[in-house]
Amino acid sequence: MEQAIFEERRDQIHRTGEGPFELACNRDSLAGAVSQRACVFCGSRVVLYPIADALHLVHGPIGCAVYTWDIRGALSSGPELHRLSFSTDLQEKDVIFGGEKKLKAALLELIERHKPKAAFVYATCIVGIIGDDVAAVCRDVAEKTGIPVIPVQSEGFKGNKREGYTAACKAMFTLTGSGDTSDISPISINILGDFNLAGEIWIIRDYFKRMGVETVANITGDGRVDDIRRAHGAALNVVQCSGATMELAKMMQDKYGIPFIRASYLGIEDMADSLYAVAEHFKDRDPGIMERAQQVVREELSVLLPQLGQYRKDLEGKKVAIYVGGAFKAFSLIKAFRHLGMKVVLVGSQTGTKEDYEELAAICDPGTVIVDDSNPLELSKFVKELDVDLFVGGVKERPIAHKLGVGFCDHNHERKEALEGFVGMLNFAREVHASATSPIWRFVPRREAMAKAEAAKKEAI
Numbered sequence: 001m002e003q004a005i006f007e008e009r010r011d012q013i014h015r016t017g018e019g020p021f022e023l024a025c026n027r028d029s030l031a032g033a034v035s036q037r038a039c040v041f042c043g044s045r046v047v048l049y050p051i052a053d054a055l056h057l058v059h060g061p062i063g064c065a066v067y068t069w070d071i072r073g074a075l076s077s078g079p080e081l082h083r084l085s086f087s088t089d090l091q092e093k094d095v096i097f098g099g100e101k102k103l104k105a106a107l108l109e110l111i112e113r114h115k116p117k118a119a120f121v122y123a124t125c126i127v128g129i130i131g132d133d134v135a136a137v138c139r140d141v142a143e144k145t146g147i148p149v150i151p152v153q154s155e156g157f158k159g160n161k162r163e164g165y166t167a168a169c170k171a172m173f174t175l176t177g178s179g180d181t182s183d184i185s186p187i188s189i190n191i192l193g194d195f196n197l198a199g200e201i202w203i204i205r206d207y208f209k210r211m212g213v214e215t216v217a218n219i220t221g222d223g224r225v226d227d228i229r230r231a232h233g234a235a236l237n238v239v240q241c242s243g244a245t246m247e248l249a250k251m252m253q254d255k256y257g258i259p260f261i262r263a264s265y266l267g268i269e270d271m272a273d274s275l276y277a278v279a280e281h282f283k284d285r286d287p288g289i290m291e292r293a294q295q296v297v298r299e300e301l302s303v304l305l306p307q308l309g310q311y312r313k314d315l316e317g318k319k320v321a322i323y324v325g326g327a328f329k330a331f332s333l334i335k336a337f338r339h340l341g342m343k344v345v346l347v348g349s350q351t352g353t354k355e356d357y358e359e360l361a362a363i364c365d366p367g368t369v370i371v372d373d374s375n376p377l378e379l380s381k382f383v384k385e386l387d388v389d390l391f392v393g394g395v396k397e398r399p400i401a402h403k404l405g406v407g408f409c410d411h412n413h414e415r416k417e418a419l420e421g422f423v424g425m426l427n428f429a430r431e432v433h434a435s436a437t438s439p440i441w442r443f444v445p446r447r448e449a450m451a452k453a454e455a456a457k458k459e460a461i
């Protein structure tokens with residue numbers, strides 16, 4: 001059991017209550033440890049992917065494009081160009097002689113064929129190695145076609161997924177400041193860090209609309225190039241997934257003086273607090289906004305709370321493991337599970353910072369295992385050792401849960417159920433309930449053996 005943890009990673013694991021909190025994080029993954037983390041390119045791709053009327057061209061071997069093809073639900077209310085994955089399909093010959101000509105030809109052909117509002121060109125590992133000048137090709141094609149053609153410097157090997165987020169933010173930042181902002185309300189926001197995986201951004205926009213707040217740009221769920229071009233006209237940036245889009249909020253604050261606040265739309269308290277925080281920001285300009293925010297929360301809770309109680313009855317005391325991309329989401333999940341009477345015993349993330357983990361440790365129960373940049377071996381060890389009933393994660397954690405015979409809830413790219421907002425909390429409770437209480441887990445050999453041992457113990461007494 002013990003050998004499931006690499007010596008080199010011991011300082012990236014902490015059990016709350018066991019000594020002072022110290023957790024190493026935000027460093028390169030251990031070579032050979034098969035980290036759950038994605039590469040820099042993938043980090044950029046997942047952030048920019050939902051911009052639905054842009055062309056997304058992956059400059060690299062076909063595998064990089066396939067790896068991220070249709071990677072998120074990211075629903076669109078209009079165009080769906082984002083769902084096509086284009087690649088320059090670099091071959092051995094291109095690696096030797098360079099891929100710039102191929103890139104230019106691909107861009108010109110695709111822009112002519114699909115008429116996108118902008119094009120993002122992602123640099124992958126091999127492009128960094130052979131030294132193609134992606135920026136120069138983009139400049140050339142932008143001049144010829146008249147649309148923004150934006151290089152995303154996301155060579156996979158140059159850091160961890162977090163650097164991909166930065167590259168995506170830099171790419172989007174080049175679009176801001178170029179659209180007309182004359183008709184934007186002074187009570188207006190941009191929603192940053194929601195990717196509309198299952199229609200959540202429509203739920204959140206509706207709450208803000210009922211409060212009298214205009215949403216200028218969704219960054220990036222159901223995103224549009226023209227909205228991002230005028231995003232600098234909004235009065236406030238509301239940042240959810242801080243790891244992915246905080247860089248952009250900071251750049252916009254520096255250049256346009258737009259303040260930002262952090263928000264989370266998961267769970268009851270965090271959803272309500274996010275609406276109140278926006279109302280608080282605008283209350284001097286719009287004295288009635290706080291009352292309207294409270295009205296939205298009252299209306300939604302009157303529907304939600306009576307239904308939540310039914311699920312809690314069965315879930316009380318069950319144990320949960322959480323492994324997510326950014327640590328900020330974990331805070332909200334821990335609070336949401338408390339509403340369902342469930343106990344989080346393991347929590348970790350791919351890209352958490354020191355501050356994130358300190359905050360996480362402060363809200364976790366004693367004995368909770370906190371892990372940074374984990375791998376399947378470690379996660380499996382803890383899921384078994386802590387006898388977890390439900391694992392919450394994404395596409396790479398799903399097989400771990402299923403192989404160990406544990407209920408699973410997808411809270412990442414592939415989910416089909418809206419889990420944000422008040423209505424999302426109800427969907428979340430329903431999904432957690434269905435998975436954690438399924439009778440199938442009784443037949444998992446590990447659980448059968450545990451049940452037999454328990455019965456034998458009782459008999460002996």
Ligand code: SF4
Pocket residue numbers: 039040041042060063064067123124125126155156157
């Ligand atoms: S960019 Fe590099 S690490 Fe990322 S998918 Fe492509 S080859 Fe793999």
